[in-house]
Amino acid sequence: MYDYIKGQVTRVTPEYVVLEQQGIGYQLFTPNPFAFQRSEEETQVFTYLHVREDAQQLMGFPNLAQRELFRKLILVSGIGPKGALAILASGEPTHVIKAIEREDESFLVKFPGVGKKTARQMILDLKGKLNDLIDIEQLEFEDDEPSLFTEHDTVHEMEEAMLALTALGYSEKELSKIRPKLKANNELTTTDEFMKKSLQLLFSGK
Structure with missing residues (x-):
């Protein structure tokens, strides 16, 4: 029904983002909501409408x-x-x-x-x-971009990442094992960076 939607990202939560287009805010459930950022610039999001008996959910993907x-x-x-x-x-x-x-x-x-x-x-x-x-062209994310701030309190960003991972099904036991490593990593400043590093740690088992 929908292939993609272009609009402004007006809200980012641990489970979904809101993409506004022509006055309508579309709630899009997405793998990593924090891969998106609130912005007045137009963003293209590929979509999939999942229909079941008791609900309809619109999924969104960056590529x-x-x-x-x-x-x-x-x-x-x-x-x-x-x-x-x-x-x-x-x-x-x-x-x-x-x-x-x-x-x-x-x-x-x-x-x-x-x-x-x-x-x-x-x-x-x-x-x-x-x-x-x-062979499908993918959107590349820069992992080595310099931090915008030399000092940054990242407790909020890390907790947002933990909430997003919980929403995806990771247990508190699994997350508690990686928290110390995340806190000790001073290079992580955004929720998206915490998400990526968390997944890396979870998959490596370290």
């Missing part, structure tokens, strides 16, 4: 590769929209695709809600069917 992989993932038995968003939270579709192609169950089970049975089902259903997604 086409994420949206297309989401559509593939929700076809797998055992993976719903929330689970698919959690898998995409790292923002790297190619990592998921390569893990499926390599039949790397140990990587896939690190996602919240994905056990061995679901990981095997992902491989069975999707292996050999995702290579076309690798």
